[in-house]
Amino acid sequence: MQKLSPRARVLTAAAVLATVGAGTFGAVSATAGTPDAAARAAVTADAGNRHLTQSTRLSTAAATRAAQAALDAAKKENQRVTVAVVDRDGNTIVTLRGDGAGPQSPESAERKAFTAVSWNAPTSELAKRLAQAPNLKDIPGTLFLAGGAPVTAKGAPVAGIGVAGAPSGDLDEKFAKAGVAALNR
Numbered sequence: 001m002q003k004l005s006p007r008a009r010v011l012t013a014a015a016v017l018a019t020v021g022a023g024t025f026g027a028v029s030a031t032a033g034t035p036d037a038a039a040r041a042a043v044t045a046d047a048g049n050r051h052l053t054q055s056t057r058l059s060t061a062a063a064t065r066a067a068q069a070a071l072d073a074a075k076k077e078n079q080r081v082t083v084a085v086v087d088r089d090g091n092t093i094v095t096l097r098g099d100g101a102g103p104q105s106p107e108s109a110e111r112k113a114f115t116a117v118s119w120n121a122p123t124s125e126l127a128k129r130l131a132q133a134p135n136l137k138d139i140p141g142t143l144f145l146a147g148g149a150p151v152t153a154k155g156a157p158v159a160g161i162g163v164a165g166a167p168s169g170d171l172d173e174k175f176a177k178a179g180v181a182a183l184n185r
Contacts, residue, residue, distance in 0.1 A: 055088065058151060058159040062183055063093040066151070069182030070163055071096050074175045081165035081175060084109035085151075086117055088158050090141065101165045108164035112148030112172070114141050117160030123148035124173050147172030149180050 058066075063085040070083040075098065082097040082105035092110055112123050119126055124146035130136055137144055143162075146169025151159035161179040163172040 056153045056156070056158050057087055058085070058093065058183075060093055063159065064096075066159075066161055066179035066182050067094050067096045070161060070175045070179030071098050073178035074098060074163065074166065074171075077171070079166040079171060079175070081163050081172065082106045082109045083175070083179065084113045084162045085179070086110065086113040086160045086162070088117060090114040090117060090160075093159070098165070105165035108143060108145070109147070109162040111141060111143035111162065112145065112164060112176075113160035113162030114148075115143055115160070116148030116150045116162065116176075117157045118142065120150045120152065120157040122146070122150070122173060122177075123162075124169060127169075145169050145172075147176060149173060149176040151180055151183060 067083040067085050071081065074081040074083075080098050080100035080102070082095065082101045084095045084106065085093045087093055092113075095106055095110065097106055115123050115126060123144060126136070126148075127144045127146060130144055136142070147164055147166075148160055148162040150157045151161060161176045163175045163179075166172045166175065
């Protein structure tokens with residue numbers, strides 16, 4: 001049998017310890033994923049609990065329909081845009097980038113949609129508010145340019161549609177509103 005150098009012995013010992021540790025971790029992980037009945041019951045909440053709230057969300061199918069309607073409205077006017085639809089929390093549901101839309105348009109569309117849903121107002125209106133409160137533009141993720149429109153249900157914002165890429169924010173917003181209108185059909 002060949003004698004191992006001190007370095008080889010240390011490396012071999014480390015490999016053995018790592019293997020044993022991985023086996024122990026795997027055994028603990030396997031049992032951690034199967035809670036007993038009492039633990040499962042503890043995490044069940046009564047749907048009528050006064051501490052719970054319910055929120056309305058736009059479905060992926062509806063968001064896609066709205067985005068496609070906005071993109072179609074832009075295409076009818078030969079505009080190359082990107083459309084983004086975000087949920088109430090500002091998370092992107094769908095983004096459609098039209099043929100020939102500029103590289104800046106996906107991010108701009110998402111930020112306009114986020115801004116519209118955050119304040120439940122069209123971004124053209126919000127851009128006007130910057131004169132009284134210029135620090136609004138410093139809020140991360142926002143873009144105070146025309147082109148974003150909120151989607152509401154019972155007066156509360158549930159989504160935002162943002163459009164970017166047309167030569168003016170007014171056109172972007174016109175297309176975003178076409179997306180909102182598609183949800184009302």
